[in-house]
Amino acid sequence: GIQVEQSPPDLILQEGANSTLRCNFSDSVNNLQWFHQNPWGQLINLFYIPSGTKQNGRLSATTVATERYSLLYISSSQTTDSGVYFCAVLGAYNAGNNRKLIWGLGTSLAVNP
Amino acid sequence: EADIYQTPRYLVIGTGKKITLECSQTMGHDKMYWYQQDPGMELHLIHYSYGVNSTEKGDLSSESTVSRIRTEHFPLTLESARPSHTSQYLCASSVAWGPQYFGAGTRLSVL
Numbered sequence: 005g006i007q008v009e010q011s012p013p014d015l016i017l018q019e020g021a022n023s024t025l026r027c028n029f030s031d032s033v034n035n036l037q038w039f040h041q042n043p044w045g046q047l048i049n050l051f052y053i054p055s056g057t058k059q060n061g062r063l064s065a066t067t068v069a070t071e072r073y074s075l076l077y078i079s080s081s082q083t084t085d086s087g088v089y090f091c092a093v094l095g096a097y098n099a100g101n102n103r104k105l106i107w108g109l110g111t112s113l114a115v116n117p
Numbered sequence: 118e119a120d121i122y123q124t125p126r127y128l129v130i131g132t133g134k135k136i137t138l139e140c141s142q143t144m145g146h147d148k149m150y151w152y153q154q155d156p157g158m159e160l161h162l163i164h165y166s167y168g169v170n171s172t173e174k175g176d177l178s179s180e181s182t183v184s185r186i187r188t189e190h191f192p193l194t195l196e197s198a199r200p201s202h203t204s205q206y207l208c209a210s211s212v213a214w215g216p217q218y219f220g221a222g223t224r225l226s227v228l
Contacts, residue, residue: 037216045154045205045222052216090160094214103214104176107160 006031006095010108017081017115025076025111027091035094036067038076041110042087050076050089081115088112120144123208123220130198131228138193138223140208149191150217152207153177160207166191198227 007030017023027036038050051058051065053074058065062081067074078085088110094103121142130136142149151164152175162175166185180202181195191210195202205224209217 035214035216039219045207045224047207047209047219047222049216049218088157092160092217104162104165105217109159112157 006033006093006106008091008093008106008108010089010091010111012111013109014112015114017113019081019083019115019117021081021115022077022079023081023113025078025089025091025113027074027076027093027108029072029074029091029093029106031072032096033069033093034096035105036074037092037105038065038074039090039092040085040087041090047090078113081113083115083117086113086115121208121210121218121220123206123223125223126221127224127226129226129228132197132199134198134227136195136198136225138206138208138225140191140193140220141189142191142210142218142220143189144210144212144218145188146210146212146218147188148211148213149185150209150211151175151181151183151191151193152209153179154205154207156205164193198225200227203227 009028040048053067055069062079064077090110091108092105124139149166152160161177163179164183207222208220211217
């Protein structure tokens with residue numbers, strides 16, 4: 005089945021710094037999402053981005069489907085950005101109803117004041 | 118912000134108790150999902166539903182059961198809780214194969 009790899013696994017930043025998180029996937033996808041899991045465990049949708057580029061405030065994401073990767077950019081990081089960032093994909097070729105999100109292991113981000 | 122609600126947020130119970138974790142969504146989404154997640158670890162799909170009266174087991178074996186009698190409601194039940202069931206349980210919903218939206222989660226601790 006499709007494999008999802010995220011890098012780096014851990015990241016420590018000073019407040020105000022910029023960062024790039026990467027998600028590689030091993031096959032064609034119909035759906036790619038980036039999530040932020042806050043310290044209270046809640047998963048927040050950041051982007052639904054099977055291809056192209058989107059921006060939302062200080063965050064932006066780019067997916068290059070033909071090269072099978074996606075990048076999440078965080079600019080001017082804040083302490084509230086701390087948490088785990090997950091990438092999840094839905095493979096393009098799973099048949100019928102047998103299609104489930106495949107999750108990466110996440111990037112754990114700590115932003116220090 | 119997605120309208121998907123989970124209750125309770127936190128639950129501490131003794132071994133052998135029967136529990137039901139509630140999940141409701143007001144978006145009319147046809148698909149709903151339950152995930153289990155241990156602290157700092159990846160999410161594992163334990164149940165999903167593609168519509169009313171449709172439920173399937175996910176990739177991670179679970180002793181829990183689910184039902185989908187109404188579109189908006191997807192409760193998860195443990196008949197006899199054990200310490201090994203201690204985890205966070207996350208409910209999600211989607212329209213077709215579109216983006217999944219998550220509730221706030223239930224942190225379960227079985228003593």
